[in-house]
Amino acid sequence: MTELLMYTLLGVLYAAVLVLYLAVAPLIAVGRALGLTGQLLWLHCRVLVGVVHRRTPEYQIQRLPPYRPENEPEPAHRQYFHGPATRDLRTACLLTMSRFRRTVSHSFTATNVQYFAQPSASRMATVPFGLTLYVGLVLGVGTAAVLLAFLVLLHTLLVYLAQGVVRITAGTLRAVDRAVLRAKGLHHGMVCPQCYELVEYPQYECPDEGCRRRHQDIRPGRYGVLKRRCACRGKLPTLIMTGSHRLQGICPYCEGLLSDSTGLVPETVLPIVGGTAAGKTQLMAAMLMTLFDAAARGGPPARFADRDTAAKYEVLREVLSIRGNTLGTQRALPRAHSLLLGKGRARRLVHIFDTAGERFTNLEDTDALRYARTARTFVFVLDPLSVTAFWQGLSTDQQALLDRSLASPVDPELVFNQSTQTMKRMNGALTQSRLAVAVSKYDVLRRQPLLGDHRPDGSESARAWLVDVLGLGNLARAMEMEFREVRFFFTAAVTTEDERVDDSMVPLVDWCLGSGRYDAT
Template sequence: MSEIWLMIGAWVLGGLLAVGVCTIVVRALALVVELLWRWGRLLHGVMVRRTPEFRTIAPFRPEDEPVPAYRNYFFGPAVRDLHQIVNLGAVMWGRSVGDRFRALARERLTQAREPGALKLAQALALLVGLAVGAALSLPLLLLLLGLHALLVLLIHLAARLFAACLRGLDLIVLRLKGLVRGVLCPHCYERVPYPSYACPRAECRRRHGDIRPGRYGIVRRRCACGARMPTLLILMRRGNRLAAFCTHAHCGKPLNRDAGHAREIALPLVGGRAAGKTQLMAAMLMALESAAGSGGPEVRLADEDSVSGYGVLREVLAMKGHTRATQRNLARAHSAVLGRGRSEQLVHLFDAAGEHFARGEDTDALRYVRAARTVVFVLDPLAVDVTWELLDDADGAAVDRTLASTDRPDTVFANASQAMARLGERGPRPRLAVAVSKTDLLAGSGVLPDRLDDSATARGWLTENLGLGNLVHAMELEFGEVRYFFTAAVTDDDGRVDPSLAPFTAWCLQGTAPAPRRRAGTGNTTPSRSRVRRRRTVRRLRT
């Protein structure tokens, strides 16, 4: 009989122990599940909802940033969220575990009327379950936190690598377009390494200094107003191109919409006062239009200023009048886009006032020569005294002397070449197109040669007939390639530009690589001697 009671007692004790173990396990798992649920709610609150109860650190706001844009999530905000999760997670774990222990003590021990042995054993099992659950949840939450931190680190590194690849792709595209040193501002003539872009939203128009992939966006950037903008030039199609602006402090004016999207050609026109530079520039644009109409590359003016300026010049040419003198301050370049698609070229025609070349101290303002690979020198033959002697001998009294330039070509070239030497950077020597202007005024006088479409003939006429041999020699020493053209910036009765402008414009815009400039200190003394000869020739021209 005693053995039976012993067996019954053992069964009862085993049952009680099993119940106690189950109670401990269930309570521990319940606490772990509750803490995991709270952890998930904390993640959603910090990373998605961002309501005040989930904030312990001030968020990244665009008004606090040097750039008016939101940071990419994995370039700062992800670390901020991780920091918040650590702080709020520690508070959540301690508060949740403490609340469960206090609630259990209050319900099972302090407020129990008759806490018998069975209830005390049950309360003890629950306390042990809470302790086990708290002990199990802590390393589990730390593991989740470590995985979260590792994921943030890996995605951050991947984002940096992806941004670097996109920047490299953008640099390759710019290099293929010849824009590795930046785009050219048509207002201040400075190179802009990377323009600032305005927000596409009309009511915002905040300017963003560098929108390339980085901390403020990988593929898209989000402005402080919430508008999205592309970070790569290759993502800007013609319909969604952002308004670009010069980044130089003294300028800040808008650039062409095609800046950065097309290969740029800077074509400065150098010449004295009233040499015919402005009319020649208008005639060149008309020649490009005529070539486009006869199967040549498509041409369109790049901005509203160029459209309005070209319209006035075209009307003057149609009336066979003469343009007014270019303003002495730096005028805005006339810009046109040649071609379509990948073959687009953005051409800047710079026409500076002749006063800049007449006085040597003024030529420092001609900063655009640093970007030029072809320079146009407008040579007015009426500014040479020998021309009037030839006209007198050939009965050329019909030519109006007031149409002649007041600056000698050799003086103008000497001042301009000195400015190019001061402002130009070492590299390939530019080409020179010598445009002998106003040949329409000399036509029929017997002064011009019989053939007007040959460079050698024009060179011989300048050296032998006008006595400009020193000037021609200085040009050929200073520039890598020199070509001479007889030009007439006039139109016929049908509004067609003179035929001499077509080959002249084509040569100025063709992609012939200029001859490389030899540098001093490369093993021989030829470059320094060449520079000495050029300086002596320039001094001779000035005197």
């Protein structure tokens, strides 16, 4: 009877304690729920920092391919919101889910062992407390799951919103870049002075001396919006208008170096057409000297656009100064002579092409003359010594005073017909273009009686001389039919005693390059 009473009293006391415990149990459950929720949220924050910032192997999923330059077609790091951000989101979600499951499983297992399986005190005391903790863990898991789902959803929305903004910005900048190129007349491409191809957009080298990796297309896109980060971590501007023109441009076809300021200023292509030994190279040298002499006397500024042009110009100038003969142009495609002319809005990048005369008479060679597609002004060098009528109009003694080896062996009509057919085949807009006919070797002509009363400074006088004296009426009319505008010039590609170019070159240069504005359109 006594034991029964004692057990009854203990039961009543235990029940009373349980009732009192039930009053504080919700607080314990809420506390455990908050603890687990905070722990899970903290783990997610650590995962985000590790994935986005630290990027150590601990915070990477190995089965996801890393965004590294060696895995890319371009030697550059992906712009964050063009792939890596989405990958980081996936990685963070996978790691958070993994650690969520592990943490929750560990919490339930530890509670079960400590309060149910292997309690350190009586189960009468540990079981109610364990059940309370179980309730708290369930509440914590539910709360944490909702909050983490919200954070992941918010993260996802921010990533895709940023991706949209970045991609729209990149597309807008590319459109602006195309509009700027169109305004400069470069929307069809920029001329490579080495292989004559039209380059839609140059390749660029990383400016770091120890890198020199080559980037195919640095415009805004997946590898950067305003700046591109090279694999060496050097930065390259993505737009010509923001500084990419300061980088070394490279032709994607021949891998030759492009001229300075390619893409920054409008380009003018000036082909010099003529037969072998017609005087093309000397005429080009005299035109270059005329431009630099004019700049030295206060005219529009002129400077070399590449080192190759500067080196060749010094040789050509020296040859003209000593009144020597320039070497014939090689059959291999020579690099164009490129100059930056003018200043401000009138500045132009001028490419003067001097191609071997054989290429104008051989069909298999003329296909290389791709620059004709973009040219709107052409110079045709007509050697009067190559015309039979010229020699027939001289006496035997007068013929003996001239060196026939200086005459071009090719009929100018053949050269003109062949070259115009080639230009048409390449979609050259001849009917929208101008033609300057440079009657070469005027320094020889003016010592001959054949010149008569024809003035050296008038287009009509030069045309009349070609038609009346040399019998080239058909050629002159063909030129005027093929081109929008034709002008004729007597030219002497020689220098005077004070090392100035003959005055006959000034009208030709001025007309070809637009009265000092250097605009050949």
